[in-house]
Amino acid sequence: MSPQRSPRMRLAALAAATAAISLTVAACSGGSPQGAATFDPEAQTTITWWTGQADQAETILEGLAADFEKLHPNVKVDISSGAPSTDELLQKLSAGFAGGTYPDVSYAYGSWASELQGSKRTLDITDQVAEPDVKWDEFPAAARQTAQPGGGSTIGFPAVVDNLTLIYNTTVFDAAGVDYPTADWTWDDFREAAKKLTDPSTNTYGYGYSVSGSEETTWQFWPHLWQNGGEILSEDQKTATFDSDAGVKGLTLLRDMAVDDKSIYLDQTDTKAAQLFASDRIGMITSGPWTLYDLQTAKTSYGVVPLPGTDGNHESVSGPDLWVLFDHKDANREHWSYELTKWLTSAEQDIRWNVAYGNLPLRTSEVQSPEFLAQVEALPGLDVMAANMVNSKHARPTVKGYVQLSEAVGSAISEVLQGQGEPADALTQAAATATDALGG
Amino acid sequence: MASTTAGVRRRSALLPQAHAPRAATRPGSRKERRRAGIQGWGFVAPALLIVLGLSIFPAVWAFWLSLQSWDGFSTPTWVGLGNYQAMVTDAALRDAVGHTILYTVLFVPASVLLGMALALLLNRTLPLIGVYRTAIFVPFVASAAATGILTTYLFNPQFGLANTVLRALHLPQQGWLEDPSQAMVVITLMSLWGQAAFTTVIYLAALQDIPVELLEAARIDGANRWQSFWHVTFPQLAPVTVFVTVWQVIGAIQLFDLVYTTTRGGPLDATQTIVYYLWQTAFKSLEFGYASAVAYGLFAVTLVITGGVVLYSRRAKVEAF
Numbered sequence: 234m235s236p237q238r239s240p241r242m243r244l245a246a247l248a249a250a251t252a253a254i255s256l257t258v259a260a261c262s263g264g265s266p267q268g269a270a271t272f273d274p275e276a277q278t279t280i281t282w283w284t285g286q287a288d289q290a291e292t293i294l295e296g297l298a299a300d301f302e303k304l305h306p307n308v309k310v311d312i313s314s315g316a317p318s319t320d321e322l323l324q325k326l327s328a329g330f331a332g333g334t335y336p337d338v339s340y341a342y343g344s345w346a347s348e349l350q351g352s353k354r355t356l357d358i359t360d361q362v363a364e365p366d367v368k369w370d371e372f373p374a375a376a377r378q379t380a381q382p383g384g385g386s387t388i389g390f391p392a393v394v395d396n397l398t399l400i401y402n403t404t405v406f407d408a409a410g411v412d413y414p415t416a417d418w419t420w421d422d423f424r425e426a427a428k429k430l431t432d433p434s435t436n437t438y439g440y441g442y443s444v445s446g447s448e449e450t451t452w453q454f455w456p457h458l459w460q461n462g463g464e465i466l467s468e469d470q471k472t473a474t475f476d477s478d479a480g481v482k483g484l485t486l487l488r489d490m491a492v493d494d495k496s497i498y499l500d501q502t503d504t505k506a507a508q509l510f511a512s513d514r515i516g517m518i519t520s521g522p523w524t525l526y527d528l529q530t531a532k533t534s535y536g537v538v539p540l541p542g543t544d545g546n547h548e549s550v551s552g553p554d555l556w557v558l559f560d561h562k563d564a565n566r567e568h569w570s571y572e573l574t575k576w577l578t579s580a581e582q583d584i585r586w587n588v589a590y591g592n593l594p595l596r597t598s599e600v601q602s603p604e605f606l607a608q609v610e611a612l613p614g615l616d617v618m619a620a621n622m623v624n625s626k627h628a629r630p631t632v633k634g635y636v637q638l639s640e641a642v643g644s645a646i647s648e649v650l651q652g653q654g655e656p657a658d659a660l661t662q663a664a665a666t667a668t669d670a671l672g673g
Numbered sequence: 674m675a676s677t678t679a680g681v682r683r684r685s686a687l688l689p690q691a692h693a694p695r696a697a698t699r700p701g702s703r704k705e706r707r708r709a710g711i712q713g714w715g716f717v718a719p720a721l722l723i724v725l726g727l728s729i730f731p732a733v734w735a736f737w738l739s740l741q742s743w744d745g746f747s748t749p750t751w752v753g754l755g756n757y758q759a760m761v762t763d764a765a766l767r768d769a770v771g772h773t774i775l776y777t778v779l780f781v782p783a784s785v786l787l788g789m790a791l792a793l794l795l796n797r798t799l800p801l802i803g804v805y806r807t808a809i810f811v812p813f814v815a816s817a818a819a820t821g822i823l824t825t826y827l828f829n830p831q832f833g834l835a836n837t838v839l840r841a842l843h844l845p846q847q848g849w850l851e852d853p854s855q856a857m858v859v860i861t862l863m864s865l866w867g868q869a870a871f872t873t874v875i876y877l878a879a880l881q882d883i884p885v886e887l888l889e890a891a892r893i894d895g896a897n898r899w900q901s902f903w904h905v906t907f908p909q910l911a912p913v914t915v916f917v918t919v920w921q922v923i924g925a926i927q928l929f930d931l932v933y934t935t936t937r938g939g940p941l942d943a944t945q946t947i948v949y950y951l952w953q954t955a956f957k958s959l960e961f962g963y964a965s966a967v968a969y970g971l972f973a974v975t976l977v978i979t980g981g982v983v984l985y986s987r988r989a990k991v992e993a994f
Contacts, residue, residue: 324956327745348959351747436831445937447957501851501939502825514831633744636958644942651853651941 268563277307278565280573283315285322285340290590297586301573308569315339323348330354337570340392341557343379344448344639346631349557350382356558357386358571367575371596376553378628383470389557390578393592395521396551396625397456398618399423399541403534405430405437405516414517418541420457420486423517427496430516438498440490441506441515444650446643449503452629453519454646455550457483459627460543466671470632473667475642476660484649484656491650499650521552522593525612537614539621551625593619637670739965749962756966766967768942769950772857776946777925779861780868784921785914787865788872793902795873796880806877813870821934824863825850850936853943860931860944868924872917879913880906912986919982923975947971 269276284294291314298310315336316325323345329335330352341349349355359381362369369377376391378384401414409430414423427439443449455465463479466472491497498515500506507524509515511531518524519540528535539547556574560567576582583595584604591612599605600619609616629635645663648654739756743749760766795806812820827834828849836846850856883906891901929948932938938945938953945953947967955964 323745330746348744348746351744353747445939446942447937499851501936640958647939648941653941 268561269565272564272568275307276565277309278569279309279311280338280566280569281311281313281336282573283313283322283325283336283339285315285319287314287318293586293590297577297582298573301576304576305569305572308573310573335559337559337561337566338389338574339557339559341389341555343376343553343555343629343631344635346379346382346388346555346557347633347635350386350388351633354559355386355388356560356567356571357388358558359387361571361575362387362390368580368596368598371580371598372578373551373553373597373622373625375551375625375628376595379553379631380555382631389555390574391553391595392556392578393554393587394551394595394622395523395553395593396549396618396621397453397519397521397540398549398614398621399517399538400510400520400524400528400614401517401536401538402510402513402515403536404513409437409516411516413536414538414541416538416547417545418538420541420543423541424486424490424494424496427490427517428494431494431496433495436514438509438515439494439496439517441498441500441510441518442487442491442650443501443503443506444499444647445501445503446640446647447503448639448643450643450646451639452550452552454483454487454642455627455629456519456540456548457486459548459550460546465627465638466630466632470630471668471671473638473664473671475667476657476664480660481657484646484660487646488649488656492652497650522591522612522615522618525614526591529612535614537617539617539624547624548626549621549624550627550629551622552629591615593622597622632671634667634670634672638667641666641670735965735968738962739969741962742960743962744959745961746959752962756963757970759963760966760970765942765945766947766950769945769947772942772944773926773928773946775857776861776928777922779858780864780925781918781921783861783865784868784872785917787869788917789876789910789914791869791873792876792880796877809873810870812867813874815867817867817930818934820863820867821931824859824931824935828859851940853941856936856940856944860928860935863935864928864931868921872921875913875917876910879910883909915982915986919979922978926971926975926978 282298284291286294295312298312302308302310316322319340319342322340323342326335326339326341326349335354361367372380372391373394376394380389380391381387399414399418403413406413406426409432411426411429414426423440430439431437442453458465458475458480461479461482463475463477463483465475467474487497491499498506498509506515506518507520507527510518511528511533513533525537540549541547556577558567558570558574577586578595580594580596580598580602584599584602588594588599588602588605588608591608593615594600594602594605600616605615605619630638641663642660645654645659649656649659738749740751740753741749742752742756791809795802795809799805825833830836830846830848830851833849835849839846848855849859887905887909888901891905896904926946927948928946929952932944932946932949933952936944938949948971951964951967951971954960954967
């Protein structure tokens, strides 16, 4: 038995505990003081910047932040990676919104753009970026569209751009005596080569494709759809239209390769195909700049060409990431966040960041810079990828509901490639699910 | 009978406070008692804050969320019981429940029987018995992430050790983790490898609690080894069996980590368990409201199972809890 105590006493204790907790919660959510209503160029201002980067990339950005502080002595840039991995930034931002402590500038995957815009905490810089000195048009079209989800407000600057190209393993091609891919390959050439490269006795495959059902599965499919003249969504962005003949044709090619030819290594994990390619077990993958560094490390002998085409259309897909700007109702912070990202994404600074790190240059004007040419020496094929940016004509949709759409398409592709279901039926079913998500 | 079992001993270990308050109940003035009360709250306050802040508050918030539709960013919309209604017709959730039941049915009996068998083998005086016991227990200490990575190496259809062995024996190659009909079995095998150690240790402790006199008496009465196991040892282990079964069932229906590190729910969603599904719904599809509703559904099921077993064991006079 515990000591008896009057009910009033217990209530008082409970109230005290509740008060303590509410105080703690209030302290955590930290109500910031009223922000400046008008911009004061001399005011001491601190802006928070979540980079989503680690290691060398983070070091480069920290150096740039220090330079920015030198240029503007009254501005302090509080820079950190924000989360242990880029993936986790989304949760961090969501929690930050709930607690009221979100950054001024954050890295974000392009696929988060519509959700971030939906939070109503992003800035709209549409008017500012129209100024000629921003040279907004130098950014790839897909990146510009992603920064302006749904065609509404512009929520930030492009941060990193990429696209899919065809990377081939010359060791595997030589062993099978197959001619290397060229820039004007068709998908039929591609299929034929993949078939010749495949050798069950040595566990060698012609091509690797992810069947995890994630966005990796899905976005690899979009070039097939677009090259055949299809669209992901209808004009009004309310209906999924990827189950058109164009989509069925694209998926049928992949199905025939996977099921009939058995020339595709079906990767359940999103990562194993690249590793098998690096160790000469897969002849071709369709991937982007991030793969080149690993291939260098593994000393894989490779070549890069644009994706195979349909009737001369070699359209690819791009997954641009963003620097998103957030509103704190403070004119000073707003001004300097904008200035920081504008400065960072200018050609001069981008050479020191994206190019130095081995990403593709953000702007077309950087492609001829000596810094980029030096990177091409170190990572052969980077120049093909930079030039291939012109083949990223469509942007992936930035509508609410894309996440569910991606999941539905990813599952449909995985099923068909693993021999369950027919392309047309699977896509029709996925389109119905996706349309549901877009409407709701 | 049951007074010597681990279950009851565990319970009595929780009861020292039965003696402690005697000092506090000394007759004293109202003021003194009040001071003692405040002191008491002072002592429990830090723990209380942690429990309220990290367990109760998220639980209440998750329930609140389960009544809303929320993507983590925009303003939540109130849907009442809509999320719970959606669960009824959700085919993917139904599949996930099926996969979880399959795993539970494969895993729980196997881990309980294997644990009992290993414990019986280890409950004897052998040279190097400490080494054997340690060897059995080591996999339990390994993290699920490490186990998962090991699994993907062992059971890779093209390059894994399992298929290499089959090849050497001229047996047909298997798809293992990449075959929808085998993946769950492989995951069960790997979790048994880690989890059987837990049941073994519990059974070992219970076996060492069985009074030697009982076994000696049985032997004098002419019981052979099987008879003394079946009529003496096994009944003595009943409370522990109920305990580990419930414990393993609760663990099994919450399977997530091994799936996350090996198949990510694939191939073709064949290993998508309830918890994996809810994680994916919340953090990949950003449907926090619906995922919270699924979590509460799972909570209700767990509660019913536990409550049912506790009631049953009380009625059957097997004191496991």
